[in-house]
Amino acid sequence: xxxxxxxxxxxxxxxxxxxxxxxxxxxxxxxxxxxxxxxxxxxxxxxxxxxxxxxxxxxxxxxxxxxxxxxxxxxxxxxxxxxxxxxxxxxxxxxxxxxxxxxxxxxxxxxxxxxxxxxxxxxxxxxxxxxxxxxxxxxxxxxxxxxxxxxxxxxxxxxxxxxxxxxxxxxxxxxxxxxxxxxxxxxxxxxxxxxxxxxxxxxxxxxxxxxxxxxxxxxxxxxxxxxxxxxxxxxxxxxxxxxxxxxxxxxxxxxxxxxxxxxxxxxxxxxxxxxxxxxxxxxxxxxxxxxxxxxxxxxxxxxxxxxxxxxxxxxxxxxxxxxxxxxxxxxxxxxxxxxxxxxxxxxxxxx
Amino acid sequence: xxxxxxxxxxxxxxxxxxxxxxxxxxxxxxxxxxxxxxxxxxxxxxxxxxxxxxxxxxxxxxxxxxxxxxxxxxxxxxxxxxxxxxxxxxxxxxxxxxxxxxxxxxxxxxxxxxxxxxxxxxxxxxxxxxxxxxxxxxxxxxxxxxxxxxxxxxxxxxxxxxxxxxxxxxxxxxxxx
Amino acid sequence: xxxxxxxxxxxxxxxxxxxxxxxxxxxxxxxxxxxxxxxxxxxxxxxxxxxxxxxxxxxxxxxxxxxxxxxxxxxxxxxxxxxxx
Numbered sequence: 001x002x003x004x005x006x007x008x009x010x011x012x013x014x015x016x017x018x019x020x021x022x023x024x025x026x027x028x029x030x031x032x033x034x035x036x037x038x039x040x041x042x043x044x045x046x047x048x049x050x051x052x053x054x055x056x057x058x059x060x061x062x063x064x065x066x067x068x069x070x071x072x073x074x075x076x077x078x079x080x081x082x083x084x085x086x087x088x089x090x091x092x093x094x095x096x097x098x099x100x101x102x103x104x105x106x107x108x109x110x111x112x113x114x115x116x117x118x119x120x121x122x123x124x125x126x127x128x129x130x131x132x133x134x135x136x137x138x139x140x141x142x143x144x145x146x147x148x149x150x151x152x153x154x155x156x157x158x159x160x161x162x163x164x165x166x167x168x169x170x171x172x173x174x175x176x177x178x179x180x181x182x183x184x185x186x187x188x189x190x191x192x193x194x195x196x197x198x199x200x201x202x203x204x205x206x207x208x209x210x211x212x213x214x215x216x217x218x219x220x221x222x223x224x225x226x227x228x229x230x231x232x233x234x235x236x237x238x239x240x241x242x243x244x245x246x247x248x249x250x251x252x253x254x255x256x257x258x259x260x261x262x263x264x265x266x267x268x269x270x271x272x273x274x275x276x277x278x279x280x281x282x283x284x285x286x287x288x289x290x291x292x293x294x295x296x297x298x299x300x301x302x303x304x305x306x307x308x309x310x311x312x313x314x315x316x317x318x319x320x321x322x323x324x325x326x327x328x329x330x331x332x333x334x335x336x337x338x339x340x341x342x343x344x345x346x347x348x349x350x351x
Numbered sequence: 352x353x354x355x356x357x358x359x360x361x362x363x364x365x366x367x368x369x370x371x372x373x374x375x376x377x378x379x380x381x382x383x384x385x386x387x388x389x390x391x392x393x394x395x396x397x398x399x400x401x402x403x404x405x406x407x408x409x410x411x412x413x414x415x416x417x418x419x420x421x422x423x424x425x426x427x428x429x430x431x432x433x434x435x436x437x438x439x440x441x442x443x444x445x446x447x448x449x450x451x452x453x454x455x456x457x458x459x460x461x462x463x464x465x466x467x468x469x470x471x472x473x474x475x476x477x478x479x480x481x482x483x484x485x486x487x488x489x490x491x492x493x494x495x496x497x498x499x500x501x502x503x504x505x506x507x508x509x510x511x512x513x514x515x516x517x518x519x520x521x522x523x524x525x526x527x528x
Numbered sequence: 529x530x531x532x533x534x535x536x537x538x539x540x541x542x543x544x545x546x547x548x549x550x551x552x553x554x555x556x557x558x559x560x561x562x563x564x565x566x567x568x569x570x571x572x573x574x575x576x577x578x579x580x581x582x583x584x585x586x587x588x589x590x591x592x593x594x595x596x597x598x599x600x601x602x603x604x605x606x607x608x609x610x611x612x613x
Contacts (some may be wrong), residue, residue, distance in 0.1 A: 001475075001478045001479060016475075016478070017476045018474070018475075018477070018478025018479075019474070019478045019483075020474060020477070020478070022474065034541030042471050042510070042511060043510050043511075047530075049530075050590075050591030050592075050593075050606070052590065052591055052593045052594075053531050053591045053592070053593050053606040055593070056592065056593030056594065056596065056597050057596045057597070057605070057606050058595045059531070059606070061608065063533070071476075072471075072473035072475055072510045073473060073474070074471045074472060074473035074474075075472075075571070076471065100472075100489050100490050102488075102489070108559050183574070186541050193401040255608065272555060274551035274554040274555055275551075276549070276550075276551035276554075276592055276594040277594070277595060278551075278593065279591040319591040319592060320590070320592070321551050321552050321590020321594075322551050322552060322555045322590065333360055339468075339470070339471070339472060339489060339490035340468035340492060341468060341469050341470060341471045341472075341474075341511070342471065342490060345471075
């Protein structure tokens with residue numbers, strides 16, 4: 001029975017084979033440098049590298065170090081990690097699927113019935129965990145009208161082509177010859193692109209274009225409701241997601257719902273803060289910012305936290321070199337903890 | 352040395368970096384055979400549990416084909432501390448199941464095993480216990496005193512010092528260690 | 529081995545960006561938070577002395593990396609160093 005450690009790039013795995021095969025896996029990219037694993041480890045086997053250094057400077061090192069001579073593969077770090085960067089597997093199965101291990105209750109879901117695929121959540125998501133795929137309806141099915149260019153009257157000046165906002169008109173340009181002293185051989189309207197705005201009709205210097213738009217008068221009759229439906233798909237990568245709540249906050253139709261692993265409080269000492277920006281950069285949830293004043297003469301807080309995006313992980317507290325931030329976790333949302341020592345350990349990281 | 356090695360040939364095994372006469376194993380098996388017979392096991396059962404020929408079992412029970420010197424050495428091994436008895440037997444037999452049978456059969460001591468609430472369920476004791484007496488129940492170790500041999504390897508290895516094992520007098524009183 | 533402050537005086541131009549950018553220095557010295565080099569008697573992490581940067585009290589360093597980011601010539605860095613005793 002021996003504990004071995006393997007490092008692949010910046011990812012770490014620690015393994016012990018015995019009556020059971022236990023493997024602790026660390027994915028560096030997911031880590032938020034919050035330090036909770038270091039705090040909870042009962043045998044002080046984990047050392048988390050300085051949060052500021054990892055986020056502001058180039059480092060070859062991983063965000064954490066695990067001492068395999070100390071690690072007993074108990075799984076506490078894996079259970080408390082709010083970023084899913086650590087995972088203990090027993091006989092190949094994650095402890096998140098084993099009932100005896102407490103699991104953080106956190107989730108982010110998009111109701112596909114309500115979602116309108118506007119992509120606001122995808123844009124706002126700090127770790128880029130959301131992908132919205134959407135299929136737009138056919139534009140030609142959402143407009144209705146008639147258009148015809150009298151090719152005899154048309155002088156091929158190309159003004160309608162230039163003015164058309166939908167690029168629906170095309171002239172076949174050619175070099176004029178003495179037999180045929182025109183600059184274009186043909187002119188055509190692509191009726192799939194035309195939106196019946198009638199700009200070409202108004203601009204034509206020789207009134208060669210006949211066009212009408214039916215949308216206002218006959219739109220309800222001509223255009224079918226099902227043709228204007230946007231088909232799409234929303235996907236949140238559960239591992240990458242940090243449950244910050246940006247998607248829930250920004251969604252215009254309340255289609256996104258987020259439950260957070262911790263409840264708590266953040267206190268900022270504005271006097272001590274020197275505005276170095278380390279915490280702002282370190283926050284995996286984009287919850288911190290230096291607010292700009294709305295009007296000249298207004299004075300804002302030097303450092304501002306939007307607690308609605310905060311998950312109380314404590315990365316900012318750890319990053320701050322002048323101890324200007326205090327993070328308190330008042331509640332840890334998790335499945336029942338059956339072990340007394342684990343209950344104590346979870347209490348101890350509330351701070 | 353070379354000549355001795357050749358003549359002794361297959362009857363020597365190298366264990367703990369030392370050449371040990373293989374017949375010590377037969378001494379241990381003899382002790383176990385006698386105890387199992389006392390407990391009412393028949394010859395065929397004994398042969399299966401200890402990995403022997405039934406005829407050998409019969410010889411042992413009739414006091415034949417066994418070196419009295421090796422029985423003496425086996426007795427000494429049996430009466431060292433449980434940890435040495437266990438580890439030496441395993442080193443000789445290289446078989447966990449047979450080791451368990453011999454220890455269980457020949458060990459005349461009983462233990463009371465307590466796991467404190469400081470146990471974090473890391474499973475190191477489960478892996479370390481050669482008697483397979485420990486399981487994890489809701490992230491806490493539980494030791495079956497029936498199989499516990501008092502070797503204290505789990506106590507040594509526990510990272511949170513959560514295991515307490517005490518020897519019990521056969522009439523039920525605790526005894527230190 | 530832990531991550532800590534390391535200076536490379538041979539690369540340093542003595543601009544003092546790091547001294548002024550450092551939030552620990554800035555908290556301790558009003559002069560520094562105002563953007564000047566310190567003339568008052570205050571414990572700072574690093575200071576320009578004899579034209580190059582010198583570490584004075586690296587034990588006060590919070591390893592935020594602000595100085596390293598502010599340095600135009602990579603003369604002050606956060607790197608793996610031996611543990612302080």
